[in-house]
Amino acid sequence: SSTVRLIGSTQVIVSVFSVVKELVENALDANATSIDIKLDNYGLDKVEIKDNGDGIDSADVPLATKRFFTSKIALFTDLLQLSSYGFRGEALGSLCSVADVTITTRTAKDFVSLVYTFDNQGEIAGTHPSHLGKGTSVSASKLFGKLPVRRQYYNNIKKKKDELKKIEDLVMAFGIIQPGVRLTLRNDKDLIWQKNALSDVETAFSYILGRNLMSQMVTEEFTVDPKIHVKLLIPQAESDVQLTSRSTSDRLFIFVNKRPVTLKSIEKEIKEGYVVNHKCGNVRCPVGFVSLTVPAFFVDFNVDPNKTMVGINDDYKYHIQDKLYNTLQKLYYDK
Ligand code: ADP
Numbered sequence: 294s295s296t297v298r299l300i301g302s303t304q305v306i307v308s309v310f311s312v313v314k315e316l317v318e319n320a321l322d323a324n325a326t327s328i329d330i331k332l333d334n335y336g337l338d339k340v341e342i343k344d345n346g347d348g349i350d351s352a353d354v355p356l357a358t359k360r361f362f363t364s365k366i367a368l369f370t371d372l373l374q375l376s377s378y379g380f381r382g383e384a385l386g387s388l389c390s391v392a393d394v395t396i397t398t399r400t401a402k403d404f405v406s407l408v409y410t411f412d413n414q415g416e417i418a419g420t421h422p423s424h425l426g427k428g429t430s431v432s433a434s435k436l437f438g439k440l441p442v443r444r445q446y447y448n449n450i451k452k453k454k455d456e457l458k459k460i461e462d463l464v465m466a467f468g469i470i471q472p473g474v475r476l477t478l479r480n481d482k483d484l485i486w487q488k489n490a491l492s493d494v495e496t497a498f499s500y501i502l503g504r505n506l507m508s509q510m511v512t513e514e515f516t517v518d519p520k521i522h523v524k525l526l527i528p529q530a531e532s533d534v535q536l537t538s539r540s541t542s543d544r545l546f547i548f549v550n551k552r553p554v555t556l557k558s559i560e561k562e563i564k565e566g567y568v569v570n571h572k573c574g575n576v577r578c579p580v581g582f583v584s585l586t587v588p589a590f591f592v593d594f595n596v597d598p599n600k601t602m603v604g605i606n607d608d609y610k611y612h613i614q615d616k617l618y619n620t621l622q623k624l625y626y627d628k
């Protein structure tokens with residue numbers, strides 16, 4: 294029933310943040326090198342995300358908004374070496390039940406782009422041609438229109454601003470880990486953040502931190518078990534890392550298999566490392582980049598609906614923490 298559908302959907306699309314996250318991930322999965330994110334009224338009136346990726350095959354469009362349709366898992370074994378962000382096929386279908394969705398798309402073999410309007414069941418309600426180049430633009434308006442309580446959550450301006458800040462942090466995180474992708478984030482008339490295509494993670498991180506901060510960072514890499522690779526960009530010992538702007542927030546970006554994640558254990562380890570390194574600036578606002586590359590079957594990205602929490606096989610987690618601890622000790626303490 295549509296009520297059951299609505300309830301299920303609110304588990305996938307929990308916030309404006311999760312709309313942006315799911316749609317940006319879809320654009321990245323479609324090999325986009327340019328992604329424009331536009332919010333009207335902090336995304337509550339409309340979220341529109343336009344990419345220059347592969348587009349959606351016209352035969353797949355009616356399926357794309359069906360629950361559990363995904364074009365990304367061909368074989369079961371793919372789940373074990375998953376390299377795409379999406380794999381559950383729930384985002385677009387869920388989005389249709391909590392917002393009014395249109396998708397404009399064009400693949401390399403299409404002559405024109407088509408705009409598809411969907412009803413809240415995810416069925417195509419109308420189609421017309423348009424002028425968009427290769428790629429896809431997904432727009433979701435009247436988000437949570439049928440869920441007054443969810444919508445009410447955003448009633449005060451502070452909530453909206455907090456959400457926008459979270460979205461900005463997320464977009465920055467994608468900007469670092471996908472350095473080759475051009476990104477813009479707009480809210481109404483304001484350009485909130487933008488970045489051009491850059492050559493590598495270091496350059497992208499430097500764009501966000503500023504050159505001065507970046508010059509005080511050092512790169513460390515290690516492996517745990519032959520299969521887990523960890524790359525760190527952290528302040529050098531005795532560097533004076535002070536955040537000038539936006540200093541209320543951490544600038545600690547953590548990724549697992551290129552997904553921006555919250556990983557409390559690693560975060561704690563790094564923050565304690567900063568405390569040990571007492572000459573290292575503002576302890577409350579650590580700056581750093583941590584990227585874990587692990588075989589897909591060691592991790593579970595389904596711990597929470599935002600998929601920003603991640604579960605890692607405990608044995609490996611403790612090994613990673615150990616090695617991280619040693620690295621930080623060597624860097625900060627044994628000087
Ligand atoms: P998933 O990402 O888990 O596959 P989604 O519901 O997010 O599920 O998307 C369903 C399908 O729609 C995708 O598998 C993909 O084939 C297609 N799709 C969605 N967004 C895009 C996009 N921006 N560009 C190309 N294809 C897309």
Ligand code: MG
Nearest residue numbers: 315319379384
């Ligand atoms: Mg997806």
